[in-house]
Structure formats: C-alpha cells, structure tokens
Amino acid sequence: MADTLLIRLAPDLQGLRDWLLxxxxxxxxxxxxSGPPGSAVVSGARRVVVLVPGAEVSLYEARVPGRNRQRxxxxxxxxxxxxxxxDVENLHFAVGKPLPDGALPVVVISRNYMQxxxxxxxxxxxxxxxxxxxxxxxxxxxxxxxxxxxxxxALVRSGPFS
Numbered sequence: 001m002a003d004t005l006l007i008r009l010a011p012d013l014q015g016l017r018d019w020l021l022x023x024x025x026x027x028x029x030x031x032x033x034s035g036p037p038g039s040a041v042v043s044g045a046r047r048v049v050v051l052v053p054g055a056e057v058s059l060y061e062a063r064v065p066g067r068n069r070q071r072x073x074x075x076x077x078x079x080x081x082x083x084x085x086x087d088v089e090n091l092h093f094a095v096g097k098p099l100p101d102g103a104l105p106v107v108v109i110s111r112n113y114m115q116x117x118x119x120x121x122x123x124x125x126x127x128x129x130x131x132x133x134x135x136x137x138x139x140x141x142x143x144x145x146x147x148x149x150x151x152x153x154a155l156v157r158s159g160p161f162s
Contacts, residue, residue: 005037005045007126008134011053013116016124021045036124048126051134054155056113058084059135061103061161062095076106084108096161105161107133 003024010017016036021029042048062079064072076095077088084091092114096105121128138146138157148155 003045004047004049005041006049006051006137007037008051009053009117009120011055013113013120015120042126047129049130049132050117050121050126050128051132051137052109052117054133054135055153056109057133057135058108059133059161060106060108061099062106063103072104076104080106080108086110099161 004022005019006022007019008017009015018032018034019037019041020032021041023029060080060083062076064075064079066072066075073093073095077091077093080093081088090111092109092111094107094109096107098104117131135155135157138148138155140146140157140160142159146157148157
C-alpha cells in the first residue's frame with residue numbers, strides 16, 4: 001500500500017490533471033497517470049495531497065511581532081498588503097511554521113480559487129489532508145535555483161520558500 005496520493009490540478013480548475021503514488025520515503029510507486037484516480041487508488045492511500053498550479057499561488061515570507069498564533073494570523077494579511085496585487089479580503093492566507101531565521105512562510109491564493117478547489121475536491125469525493133503549491137514540490141537546495149519546464153510554463157524555485 002502506498003502512503004501518499006499526489007494529485008496535480010489542471011490550470012483554471014479544469015479537473016484533475018494527473019496523479020501518482022509515493023511511499024513514506026518519497027519513492028514513486030506508480031508512473032504518473034492522467035485524469036482522476038480510481039476509487040481503489042484513493043481508498044488505498046493513507047494521505048491525499050493536492051498540488052495547486054504554481055501560477056495560482058504566491059509564496060511570501062513575513063515577519064510579525066509576537067507569538068500569539070491568532071494575532072499573527074490576523075496581522076499577516078496586512079503585513080503583506082503592499083506586496084499584493086489584490087485586496088486582502090479577496091485572498092486566502094496559509095501560514096506555516098517559522099523558518100530558521102524567524103520569518104513565517106505564507107502562501108497566498110485567491111478566495112475564489114480556493115472555493116473552486118474545495119468544490120472540485122468534494123465533487124471528486126477526495127478526503128484531502130494537504131493542499132500545496134506545485135512550486136514546493138520542486139527540489140530546493142541552498143544557494144541554487146531549480147527550474148521545471150512544463151509545456152509553455154517555467155516553474156522556478158530559488159529557496160525553501162521562494
């Protein structure tokens with residue numbers, strides 16, 4: 001039994017693009033398959049992780065004072081406001097665990113896209129444990145840049161959270 005089902009979404013929420021199974025060590029157990037996974041695959045996976053197209057999310061690092069998690073979650077949108085091209089009310093913010101330098105990793109995605117994602121997941125009857133930017137699935141090494149070419153799109157990762 002594979003441990004994790006990785007599902008990559010098609011652009012513009014046009015369904016599930018492809019998927020594969022990986023074990024606890026991250027070793028691939030199946031070749032990449034197109035379309036939605038079958039019910040036997042879904043029920044055999046311990047975890048389901050959805051990879052969102054990199055063009056739909058933005059990765060940021062924020063520094064805010066305090067350790068109170070609820071306060072930090074309220075302040076983050078306004079700490080990043082000047083870097084954003086949309087109003088904070090239209091965006092969904094996910095804040096990760098602090099990085100070694102104390103900065104907080106923040107993923108920003110439009111609320112409309114997030115709702116569409118949740119609707120697509122519900123329609124596919126998937127019990128998703130984690131939603132991750134496909135950018136974060138690209139290997140990142142210290143002082144190196146990784147590039148993944150995908151058709152006409154180039155995904156670039158220049159650090160742990162950039």
